[in-house]
Structure formats: C-alpha cells, structure tokens
Amino acid sequence: MIAFSLGFLFKIIWLLGALTVIQIFSKKRDHKDFKKVIITAWLVFLISLFLIVVSSLDLIALMSGNxxxxxxxxxxxxxxxxxxxxxxxxxxxxxxxxxGGVNDFPYVKEGTYQCNVKYLPYSKIVIEFVKE
Structure with missing residues (x-):
C-alpha cells in the first residue's frame, strides 16, 4: 500500500512539474526552444494526468473492495x-x-500453474497470487 501511495505521489509531482514548466515558458514566447518545451511539457502533463486517473480508479477499487x-x-x-x-x-x-513485482512474489517461479489471482481492475497489477 505504501508503494502504491508513493507511486501516486510521484505522478502528482510530475503533473505539477509539467504545469510549472508550461506556466514559466508560456511567458517566454521568444525563447528559441519555446515550441519544443511546451509540446514536451504538455505531453508529460497528459501522460501524468492519465496515470493519476488510472491510479485513482485503482485506489478507489482497492479501498471499496472491488x-x-x-x-x-x-x-x-x-x-x-x-x-x-x-x-x-x-x-x-x-x-x-x-x-506484478518480482519482489512482491519471490516464491513465484517461471512456469505454468493452476492459480488464483487477485488484481486491480484498471492497471491490471497483481496484488495476490496463490498457486493451487
């Protein structure tokens, strides 16, 4: 849960950083790399926004037990x-x-198993893996 929260915080920092760059460079239209910086910052902003929405939906599903x-x-x-x-x-x-993370499931080895898996609905990240 802590790693999930830190990932969410990291995405918010990226979002705020992109907004800051857009705000700073929108006033410097005569800068030689104006278009590149604005396009890159908007791209980072949109990707961060998408990841925040997916993470939020997963967090809501996790908290509500869905x-x-x-x-x-x-x-x-x-x-x-x-x-x-x-x-x-x-x-x-x-x-x-x-x-899923290798460190989250150190007992899982490569192969084919009969299993029961619980996962987050939007990001498809495994939170529980049980071999049967």
Whole structure:
C-alpha cells in the first residue's frame, strides 16, 4: 500500500512539474526552444494526468473492495535480473495479461500453474497470487 501511495505521489509531482514548466515558458514566447518545451511539457502533463486517473480508479477499487479475481491456468514469465534490478513478472490467464513485482512474489517461479489471482481492475497489477 505504501508503494502504491508513493507511486501516486510521484505522478502528482510530475503533473505539477509539467504545469510549472508550461506556466514559466508560456511567458517566454521568444525563447528559441519555446515550441519544443511546451509540446514536451504538455505531453508529460497528459501522460501524468492519465496515470493519476488510472491510479485513482485503482485506489478507489482497492479501498471499496472491488478487486477482480481470476482462477485458471496461469503462465508465469519472470525476466532475468538486470544490472538495474529485477523487473516485473508477467502472468497470463487465458487472454488476460497481468503484471506484478518480482519482489512482491519471490516464491513465484517461471512456469505454468493452476492459480488464483487477485488484481486491480484498471492497471491490471497483481496484488495476490496463490498457486493451487
């Protein structure tokens, strides 16, 4: 839950940063990189806004207990660790693709299992994985 909250806070900081850049550069129209900066800042703003909306919807679903659940044959893919650290694992149930953190589920190994998975409805992030 803490990681979820920190991610949400990070997205809000990006949103506010983009708005600040737009505000500062909108007054400097004669700057040589005016168009590039404004277009980039608007792009960051729109992406941040989208991510905040998705995170908010997931947070509302998590708090109200409207978590999706899927049961079936899971194909789990775990990427090789890189120098930057572990990447997220991918879980496929039928045509549903879900993602989760390797550190959140250290007991999950690559393979095919009968499983029960609970996940957030909008971002499709796994919050509980149970092998049956």
């Amino acid at each position: 978590i999706k659940e899927s049961v079936g044959v899971c194909q789990v893919y775990v990427p090789e660790p890189t120098a930057k650290g572990s990447e997220g694992l991918e879980i496929v149930i039928d045509s549903l693709r879900l993602s």
